[in-house]
Amino acid sequence: MDLKSNEPFWLLKNGLVASYPSLKNDEECDVLIIGGGITGSLIAHQMIKDGYQTILIDKREVCNGSTSATTSMLQYEIDVPLYKLIEMIGEKGAVESYKACSKSIDQIAKLTKEIKSRSGFKRKQSLYFASKKKDAIWLEKEYEARKKAGFDVAWLGTEEIEEKFSFQNTYGGILSKHGASIDAFKFAHELLRFNVNKGLKIFDKTEMKSVKYLRDHNLALTTDGFNIKAKKIIYCIGYESKMLIKENFVNLKSTYAIVSEIDKDKFKNIEHTLVWNTDDPYIYMRSTDDERLLIGGGDEDFYDPEKRDSVLDKKEKEIRRHLKRIQPDYHFYTDFIWAGTFGETKDGLPYIGTHDQFKNSYFVLGFGGNGITFSVTGMEMASAFMKNETHKLSEYFKFGR
Numbered sequence: 001m002d003l004k005s006n007e008p009f010w011l012l013k014n015g016l017v018a019s020y021p022s023l024k025n026d027e028e029c030d031v032l033i034i035g036g037g038i039t040g041s042l043i044a045h046q047m048i049k050d051g052y053q054t055i056l057i058d059k060r061e062v063c064n065g066s067t068s069a070t071t072s073m074l075q076y077e078i079d080v081p082l083y084k085l086i087e088m089i090g091e092k093g094a095v096e097s098y099k100a101c102s103k104s105i106d107q108i109a110k111l112t113k114e115i116k117s118r119s120g121f122k123r124k125q126s127l128y129f130a131s132k133k134k135d136a137i138w139l140e141k142e143y144e145a146r147k148k149a150g151f152d153v154a155w156l157g158t159e160e161i162e163e164k165f166s167f168q169n170t171y172g173g174i175l176s177k178h179g180a181s182i183d184a185f186k187f188a189h190e191l192l193r194f195n196v197n198k199g200l201k202i203f204d205k206t207e208m209k210s211v212k213y214l215r216d217h218n219l220a221l222t223t224d225g226f227n228i229k230a231k232k233i234i235y236c237i238g239y240e241s242k243m244l245i246k247e248n249f250v251n252l253k254s255t256y257a258i259v260s261e262i263d264k265d266k267f268k269n270i271e272h273t274l275v276w277n278t279d280d281p282y283i284y285m286r287s288t289d290d291e292r293l294l295i296g297g298g299d300e301d302f303y304d305p306e307k308r309d310s311v312l313d314k315k316e317k318e319i320r321r322h323l324k325r326i327q328p329d330y331h332f333y334t335d336f337i338w339a340g341t342f343g344e345t346k347d348g349l350p351y352i353g354t355h356d357q358f359k360n361s362y363f364v365l366g367f368g369g370n371g372i373t374f375s376v377t378g379m380e381m382a383s384a385f386m387k388n389e390t391h392k393l394s395e396y397f398k399f400g401r
Contacts, residue, residue, distance in 0.1 A: 029055040
């Protein structure tokens with residue numbers, strides 16, 4: 001599956017960070033990770049840390065799938081509002097899911113220090129504003145739910161939002177203290193390099209053709225005819241899991257993003273803030289570490305890469321109209337535009353866990369706007385799986401829920 005258009009900002013900005021060999025002989029390991037994006041790099045880090053002999057394969061160059069197209073906003077807020085998620089799965093599961101995402105941001109901060117990352121991790125606040133007057137009613141309800149759950153939030157009125165951020169035509173919003181941004185493409189590469197030095201084996205341009213699921217191990221066969229014998233397989237294949245798993249557990253969506261020219265002074269009002277609104281689909285934006293403005297949105301059902309990419313110009317105009325509504329006097333000079341594919345689940349939660357059809361295997365599939373933070377939670381959950389332990393979130397993230 002083609003997960004992105006051919007000019008995502010992060011890929012062009014960073015260039016060819018690293019290259020790894022393809023598999024040219026049979027291998028054996030404790031853990032085989034399939035998928036070399038941000039999720040696979042995080043899980044590989046955990047497996048190496050836990051002392052497992054680990055191999056990671058990817059059919060592309062590593063990090064060249066959806067990781068190169070992510071907007072890299074790190075939020076504890078899930079696409080489904082907390083008060084709605086409480087109605088869907090109960091207060092305990094909903095609050096624990098939100099808190100797991102919050103905790104994940106702190107874990108990423110620690111990881112960037114541990115590996116001496118230069119991926120531009122920055123702590124930021126988050127503004128979630130009502131784009132229509134009617135949305136303010138349920139958004140205030142969401143504010144109360146988050147406040148009750150213990151999150152550091154404040155309600156801003158229309159005038160306060162205009163005073164703090166110069167945004168017009170808003171109807172109040174939630175200001176959250178906990179968020180961050182990062183260059184996930186660069187961070188994933190750094191994690192892989194760090195763990196190669198600790199024994200991780202990486203083979204890119206290496207595609208899994210089939211797997212024999214045996215009693216105490218699995219045998220993965222590549223398209224080039226080589227075998228990898230692994231005690232456990234962890235699938236970190238994101239949206240491509242839809243091609244592997246038969247049931248309809250995720251809806252694929254196309255999303256679009258634009259990045260401005262560099263402007264040192266223009267974006268100071270949101271330099272330390274992630275911004276998104278209540279539109280459906282919502283618009284989201286952040287500044288980058290090289291002083292640009294990144295705006296995403298325009299989501300629609302994914303049909304095929306050609307159709308997705310054919311409307312890039314149309315989507316650019318659509319996104320810019322949204323910006324014009326809240327900042328009428330602001331002119332946005334587009335430098336980059338791209339499209340990506342992501343997955344949307346019924347409850348906004350990931351699928352992390354075992355599947356009946358895949359023996360000795362585990363899936364870490366972070367979906368929606370929290371793919372990265374869900375993947376960090378997946379590190380803890382995958383570690384528990386390897387020790388035959390259960391995790392408190394397994395019930396809420398499992399297949400068949």
